[in-house]
Amino acid sequence: MFRPLSIFIGTRYTRAKRRNRFVSFISMTSMIGLALGVLAMIVVLSVMNGFQREMSSRILGMVPHATIVGVNPISDWQPVAAAALKNPEVTAAVPFTEMEGMLSYKGSMQPIQISGIDPAQEGKVSIVTQHIVQGNLADLQPGEFGVVIGEITARRFRLNVGDKLTLIVPEISTAPSGITPRMQRLNVVGVFKVGAELDGSMALIHVADAAQMLRWQPNQVQSVRLAVKDLYAAPKVSADIAASLGAAYKADDWTHTQGSLFSAMKMEKTMIGLLLLMIVAVAAFNIIATLIMVVNDKGADIAILRTIGATPRQIMAIFMVQGTVIGIVGTLIGGVLGVIAALNVSALVGWMERVTGQHIFSSDVYFVSNLPSELQGGDVLLICSAGFVLSFLATIYPAYRAAKIEPAHALRYS
Numbered sequence: 001m002f003r004p005l006s007i008f009i010g011t012r013y014t015r016a017k018r019r020n021r022f023v024s025f026i027s028m029t030s031m032i033g034l035a036l037g038v039l040a041m042i043v044v045l046s047v048m049n050g051f052q053r054e055m056s057s058r059i060l061g062m063v064p065h066a067t068i069v070g071v072n073p074i075s076d077w078q079p080v081a082a083a084a085l086k087n088p089e090v091t092a093a094v095p096f097t098e099m100e101g102m103l104s105y106k107g108s109m110q111p112i113q114i115s116g117i118d119p120a121q122e123g124k125v126s127i128v129t130q131h132i133v134q135g136n137l138a139d140l141q142p143g144e145f146g147v148v149i150g151e152i153t154a155r156r157f158r159l160n161v162g163d164k165l166t167l168i169v170p171e172i173s174t175a176p177s178g179i180t181p182r183m184q185r186l187n188v189v190g191v192f193k194v195g196a197e198l199d200g201s202m203a204l205i206h207v208a209d210a211a212q213m214l215r216w217q218p219n220q221v222q223s224v225r226l227a228v229k230d231l232y233a234a235p236k237v238s239a240d241i242a243a244s245l246g247a248a249y250k251a252d253d254w255t256h257t258q259g260s261l262f263s264a265m266k267m268e269k270t271m272i273g274l275l276l277l278m279i280v281a282v283a284a285f286n287i288i289a290t291l292i293m294v295v296n297d298k299g300a301d302i303a304i305l306r307t308i309g310a311t312p313r314q315i316m317a318i319f320m321v322q323g324t325v326i327g328i329v330g331t332l333i334g335g336v337l338g339v340i341a342a343l344n345v346s347a348l349v350g351w352m353e354r355v356t357g358q359h360i361f362s363s364d365v366y367f368v369s370n371l372p373s374e375l376q377g378g379d380v381l382l383i384c385s386a387g388f389v390l391s392f393l394a395t396i397y398p399a400y401r402a403a404k405i406e407p408a409h410a411l412r413y414s
Helices: 005-015 021-059 078-085 151-157 207-213 231-245 259-297 299-307 312-356 377-393 396-403 407-412
Strands: 066-074 090-105 108-117 132-135 146-150 164-172 179-192 202-206 221-228 249-253
Touching: 021 259, 021 312, 021 377, 066 078, 066 231, 078 090, 078 221, 078 231, 090 151, 090 207, 108 151, 108 164, 108 207, 146 151, 151 179, 202 207, 207 221, 221 231, 231 249, 259 312, 259 377, 259 396, 299 312, 312 377, 312 396
Parallel strands: 108 202, 146 179
Antiparallel strands: 066 221, 066 249, 090 108, 090 164, 090 221, 132 179, 146 202, 164 179
């Protein structure tokens, strides 16, 4: 089979046993370093994807995807929900009221975000029903002022189902200060644990109790909470629905409350990816040292090739082929091992925990009890492409030096 001269000699140099074993060693370490760099990038980015997926499913499973908020309290929320459900992107619409206050128990206090919900319909828009660890969400009954709190709040106050605590909410009044605190005794009927900071900052009460605390009619609510198919379409979907309902309604969505968190996570992934890319770059540019040594080692061969008619471009191509082969092999090995490691990293960490008897990811400390990993084909393709490009760029300077070797000079000192 016909092969160009540069490819034939370049691949032969890659396979051949060199007289200088140190050059062979440097070539091997360059390949191994590149493989390890690619492997590390794939595994770390897959783990970060896994954490982002867990955070998204837990946090965005608890907070509203979008809400249609009334300028005034909504007395009849069903028509608003029916109008929202006409949009094909909306999967559910339920009543919702939100307010902020302070929880007080035996002299200790903490800020809290209170969500007024309908327990019978909350499962349509929230994952809280799947994460109740004590009590029952159905125990939230109108008029009884029950509350379901997060596990962090329960642990901080040492609360259990049946305990009572006080909710303090601000109320506008005619007093000189303009705002007076209003207190309401609540009975703990349940504890949820989703494994995120919401376990310490959110509590749930019945929507009718929330209306009574705000001095509204029992059937009045603040907004209609929506669940949408595509989270990133929530701003547009909610804005379109609010616009169709008129000026008495406005839209809100998760990007206003949680957008900064997910922007920070995205930036963190980008920065860690760039830092890990430096490892790949260092390994790739070790090819420069390898090829420079090979050029010095093969000076006489280069001179002979030039004497029998090889052009400088062909000489340059020989060493570019050699360096590129090293880069491709290293990148492919790292890519294959990285994919295997990313797919099995959760099982590997579990095995290490069983062997050592130590919990690396304790559920009491972290919001996950295992190491999540989500392999994305786009990440693998980008990482491998970066390894190929960097290894190719690393061959240019040594190959250029090889092409500039004068045959007479090389043969004289060989």
